[in-house]
Amino acid sequence: MQRPNRRTLLKGGLLSVAGMAGLPSLSAAAEEASTPYNRPKLKITDIRTAEVRVHGYQVHVRVYTDQGIIGQGESTDAASGNVPLIRSFS
Numbered sequence: 894m895q896r897p898n899r900r901t902l903l904k905g906g907l908l909s910v911a912g913m914a915g916l917p918s919l920s921a922a923a924e925e926a927s928t929p930y931n932r933p934k935l936k937i938t939d940i941r942t943a944e945v946r947v948h949g950y951q952v953h954v955r956v957y958t959d960q961g962i963i964g965q966g967e968s969t970d971a972a973s974g975n976v977p978l979i980r981s982f983s
Contacts, residue, residue, distance in 0.1 A: 933960070935958050935959070935960060935962065936958060936959045937956055937957070937958055938957050938958060938959050939955075939956075939957040940954065940955070940956050940957070940979060940980070941954070941955045941957070942954050942955075942976055942979050942980065944976060949969065950969075951967055951968065951969050952967065952968040952969075952975050952976055952979070953965065953966075953967050954966050954967065954968065954979055
């Protein structure tokens, strides 16, 4: 390994300063793009449930959206009463 000389130290220092100078503009662009007002509206298109009785009673839920995003979750406490409640949302 070569010993660092003045030129390599200055070059490394200038690159790090240049990189840090770009951080505020990158931060502002990310913040502007991710505000709730700029996001497209997400609509739920379908809700599907599956009742499972393997190790107790569980209800698995999938929520489908118009943008292809799928959410999934499960219910275990008082799950038998949740299916009609979940289906009432669709």
